[in-house]
Amino acid sequence: MIDKASFQPPPIGRVVATEQKPATPHQFHFWTANETSIGIGAIVRVEGFGAGDSGRVVYGVVTDGFAYSDLATPLHDVVGAEGDPARAAEHPTVRQEIRLWTAAVLRQRPEEPLQPVPLGAVHVASDVDVAQALRMDAYLGGEQPTAIPVGLYTSGGLEAPVYLDADFLLGPEAAHLNISGVSGLATKTSAVEFLLASIFQHFPPHKGRVAAVCFNVKGPDLCFLDQPGALEDEDRRRYERLAVQAQPFERVRYYAPFKADGVNLNTLRTHPDLVGDVEPLVWGLREVLDYAEVLLNRDDIDAKADAFIDFLADRVVDKEFDDGFGGAHRVVTFADLERLFRSIFDGLELAGRGDTWRTHHIATIRKVRNRLSNISTRCKGLVTDDGPSSDLPWGRFEDRAVYVVDVANVDPLGQDLVFARAVSKLREHLERRDLGVDAVVVFVDELNKYAPGDGPDTYVKKMLLDISERGRYLGLVLFGAEQFRSQVHRRVVGNAGTIVFGRMDSDELATPGYQVLSPATKIKLATLPIGELMVRHPHFTQPIFVRFPRPGVLRGRDGVERFPPAADLPFEDAVVRQLVKLDRRVRPNQVKDLIADRREEDVRRALAHTRQARPQDAFAHFKKHLGGRVAAVPAAARESVAPLNRISDEPY
């Protein structure tokens, strides 16, 4: 994988050491000609010579640079130019200058005894040197190589592929990747897209099957991963150098909730040519109730509400249940639950049995009812009041497939719910080893929002911490991205084995977390071009700058231009489209005639059943579940009875 250097280039510098700037086992200084290809981030090789140092080779990465002349004081320059800056450039002789560089040691050969860097000649690193310097030789070769290309190290006209160790990127030795960078350059998303492609193509066979679940939390970022993007020749050359094929992902599955109308998908991937690939993400009462803590932990959840929710989950949902007032219930949907609540309230009211039901205070019942109904309101489209759910293919995950869950336009509460449930399910299945793959990369952008360093301990934050700290044993790997690393929970970023930095904000670089970086490295980070990253990896003693090619997929912004989202369809047309997607023989007019004057919730329920069943004859199935038209009967006047005593002052 590494090309042998075909020639030995001449030295480009020489190590110097003074009492003030000595060479140490971890750092050294060297000078070069003024005209040099060396820059911050360049990897160099120092060859020792002479007694004690002969045969010793030290690899280092340039972390700082200095230039100065023999000018004793700036005043002398002023005097020489007689106060005229223009004349300073006309001096017949250029002063002696120095380019002095500081380098941090990456590796010493032999590694023992660890000694100060010899004062030897400095060479630009070749491919082989880069592999040695970054300790990549340990996982590039052997019977079971685990190298994942991450980018190209480029310096001084030389270019060398840099690899990450799959055992340290995806577990079990270490895991997780965290990427920081300013918004708007598409570097973070592009880097993750490229790295996922690289992982899919280079994940070692002996490590099994791998898939990725990507949460699209803003715009169309991840909506076109299956479409080829525009690449330049330089990108293709980089792909070739990295032995990664420049192509979109072969297997991408899109999931998005509906909009509030329950029939139009809430995603930007609604162009007619693409929307057929998007599966609706719809959850019912059972799916939501299991993660009620996500929804209720924000303000006023207490032990009593918690107990009542547990009661509902254990004793009521999906079971035959007697409400104690003579009513039998089978609660499957939110609508069923609402009927149960009404029955309880009416029963208590009519029976005058005080303010408790099955040991639960009616205020607690009202609170839980209020919160749950609020969910179905705020997350309408994701959470269905009735009808079956539509979910990710748990247990049937495909190898090298990307599952994009588009929650960009979902209410934050709904985003939390989607994230918490999806990750929990991934964890459950990975623990049971029945997900369909052995490792899953979960890509979450905006970690600043989901796992902030301060603020309350939300369910989502706790879950991210759990993945960060224990996910590597399961094959559950977090690829997190954020703008400000300093504002993400330190255990989340601290557990990431691989840290990637794109262009950074200067204010962010001034925070304590970046104190280990030299000022020059910080400047480079603050001005990093698109397509260049700084990578820290457990095998690398120092951060390394690499360049990566543009991902072979259509960027979100370009995708929206090429495949503009379709306008929302009228209810009838949206139903037709979904049925046609299931069965091309469905005739639109037939569907429209059928659903004319029918209640929309009935249509949605029938449609959901049809979608779930995926029958041969979609129209017939849909028609059967929609049922016959029932004539409206005027409601009988209801007899009301005044309460004997006031139930509660609770305003719920």
Add this chain to the structure above:
Amino acid sequence: MSRSWVDAILAAGVVPASHVPEASVGRVDLEEFTGADPVEDPELRVRSLVGAPALAPPSVGFLDGIEQWRVVGYAGVTPIVRAHVAAAIRLREGDRRLRTVAENADELAITRLDRLPDAVRGALAGTGVRVVEIPADDAGQPARALPAARLEVQKARAALERRLAERRLARLGSDEWLVVDGVLSDSPALSAHPRAVGVVKSHGAEYFEGPELERALTLPVLHRTSVFRPKRRGARREIYSWYLRLWPWEGNDLLYGLLRVEARAHPGTVALAPRISAWLVGERAPLATPDRRWDRLLYPIYDVESYLRARAPRDLLPAPGSRLPRTGT
């Protein structure tokens, strides 16, 4: 040459010494003869350089040399001096950077052989080091031996510079000039070459007296004197010369910023004197600081010196520590 010959004579019984005389880190120009004949004007006059077009040769070589010496031992009271002399030419071309195009260095032992014990003499002969002898009259008195040794070092350095310059002159490009730190008149080739210029910073010799001397030493800044011909003495060749003031002396010293320029004794030199002077004035910048002679030291000459000192043996420089007796701790 390394310290091996020093070790050899110490092994042969020489009492070790470590003394760097004050003057050994610098150099003093040889004494010059006095008296001059007018060339450009009937008597020495002051000429302004304002408006004079500067000569701008596309490539210029700058030649300088260094000398360093140290008393490394005594055989009785006869000193044995280790000396290092070196010279280099650094060429400046279109990119305004200086690059070494010629250099030479020599190491020598200076003493009086017939005053050394046989063993020491034998040790010296065995090492192959070039030995230069001081006059017998000076060898017996250390107070006279050291100045005599210093004179030999200076001669060695001057000879090295001369050889290097003459070799370079043979290959000097048609538009290339050679600027020498010091006098040209030591060398027949240098003193006759049309594109060789000597720049003299020390003014041990005086060529004028009375009003002419006053005009020469109170020369205003950016002025030169008229060209004159120093009177020949000894082996010195005929040369044309003039004074040039680089920086205003008022508030400093009469010699502050004062150079004496030498060029071949030829009518063309008189014609070129204004242009050469304007060129040298342009060489004031960049300043040759932190050298304390910066007011008269052209930066390229300073650069050659820096280059040579960087390559010189480090153990010939004065030790930074105290010369108090060592305590053994």
